[in-house]
Amino acid sequence: MHTAAPAPDAALDELYRDFASAHLTPLWTQRADLMPMTPAPAAAPFVWRWSDLYSIATRAGDLVPVGRGGERRAIALANPGLGGAPHATATLWAAIQYLGPKEVAPEHRHAQNAFRFVIDGEGVWTVVDGDPVAMRRGDFLLTPGWRFHGHHNESDRPMAWLDGLDIPFTQYIGAGFFEFGSDEVTDDTTPPVSRSERLWARPGLRPVTSPGATAASPIACYRWEHTDAALNDQLALEDEGHPGTAGPGHAALRFTNPTTGGDVMPTIRAEFHRLRPGAATRTRQDVGSQVFQVFDGAGAVRLGDTVRELHRGDLVAVPSWVPWSFQSEASGLDLFAFSDAPIMERLGFARTSHPEGA
Numbered sequence: 001m002h003t004a005a006p007a008p009d010a011a012l013d014e015l016y017r018d019f020a021s022a023h024l025t026p027l028w029t030q031r032a033d034l035m036p037m038t039p040a041p042a043a044a045p046f047v048w049r050w051s052d053l054y055s056i057a058t059r060a061g062d063l064v065p066v067g068r069g070g071e072r073r074a075i076a077l078a079n080p081g082l083g084g085a086p087h088a089t090a091t092l093w094a095a096i097q098y099l100g101p102k103e104v105a106p107e108h109r110h111a112q113n114a115f116r117f118v119i120d121g122e123g124v125w126t127v128v129d130g131d132p133v134a135m136r137r138g139d140f141l142l143t144p145g146w147r148f149h150g151h152h153n154e155s156d157r158p159m160a161w162l163d164g165l166d167i168p169f170t171q172y173i174g175a176g177f178f179e180f181g182s183d184e185v186t187d188d189t190t191p192p193v194s195r196s197e198r199l200w201a202r203p204g205l206r207p208v209t210s211p212g213a214t215a216a217s218p219i220a221c222y223r224w225e226h227t228d229a230a231l232n233d234q235l236a237l238e239d240e241g242h243p244g245t246a247g248p249g250h251a252a253l254r255f256t257n258p259t260t261g262g263d264v265m266p267t268i269r270a271e272f273h274r275l276r277p278g279a280a281t282r283t284r285q286d287v288g289s290q291v292f293q294v295f296d297g298a299g300a301v302r303l304g305d306t307v308r309e310l311h312r313g314d315l316v317a318v319p320s321w322v323p324w325s326f327q328s329e330a331s332g333l334d335l336f337a338f339s340d341a342p343i344m345e346r347l348g349f350a351r352t353s354h355p356e357g358a
Helices: 010-021 050-063 167-172 195-200 224-239 341-346
Strands: 046-048 074-076 093-099 104-110 114-117 122-128 131-136 140-143 149-153 159-165 178-180 250-254 269-275 290-303 306-310 315-318 324-339
Touching: 046 050, 050 074, 050 093, 114 324, 122 140, 122 159, 131 195, 224 250, 224 269, 269 290
Parallel strands: none
Antiparallel strands: 046 315, 074 093, 093 159, 104 149, 104 178, 114 140, 114 159, 122 131, 122 149, 250 269, 269 324, 290 306, 290 315, 290 324
8 A cells, every 4th residue: 555645734844844954854755766676776787899998098198197196097987877977887996097108107005996907918017015916918906905006017018908996885985095105116027927926826725824814815916827728628518518607608707815715805706707609698687786898709798678799898887787698709708797796795785686588
């Protein structure tokens, strides 16, 4: 049963004026907005084209310097449903960062958790708490919250990559801090392997003297050669009749923290998906949002009732509870993905559905 709205009345009008003057709002006028029957995110499902992004980033590289103050030549994805805010979704920030030949991005640190995913190129080192980490195509690099970090490009070519952070979530809960570091980076050397990888990046092994569980993974970089080999092995095992893939022709991996077995950072989950030529994911919808980037190949994404073609480098925002699926073309499809799933799971809000018939 629905309760009828109260009839217009002078006393009632006065009550509502008093609500407003006392900065109060009655629930009965807001219930549908505050408590929708299903999630109703303001963020829109959206696709950004890598060809457009890289062209704009190159122009910015010619016109906008990198240095103290602006700090980074990073161009954020602004979801069209969020009123111009520089957010890919309500909880996730994504940007294309561009560093020119021989340029240095100075050190700073912030409470927000961050990562970098390299779609193409090499020649840049990110230095995280004094540990230089090489960046190459397909590498997934971590900068957990409150770690000093800067970048230096030792090559004669520019390089661009995807930055992902939990900025919108951190901003909303009022937890952000920022601090300048050195005007340069603390170590401008170019080792092929970082110190953190030498300690931690061997499957099933950890230093005896290491601390216990850490909130973020101690591995600075998850290298493409390991990701690629693991995806190939999943599909090879499928061919041999062994289970282990996410679906027919669909290999999927989650990057994990070796000290806990959980997600790489407390607010961000990262995964990699590979679809054989002609394969498709099962349609699903999730509480929480995610962003995908096409690493290689081509295909299409269905977002609700809309289908969009995808090519290398394109980025896809999937807001909370929007049905989504991917279909690969003859070239196959490789997808990097990050999401706010750790937040939703820890708060007890996580929910997944596979729409009927999908």
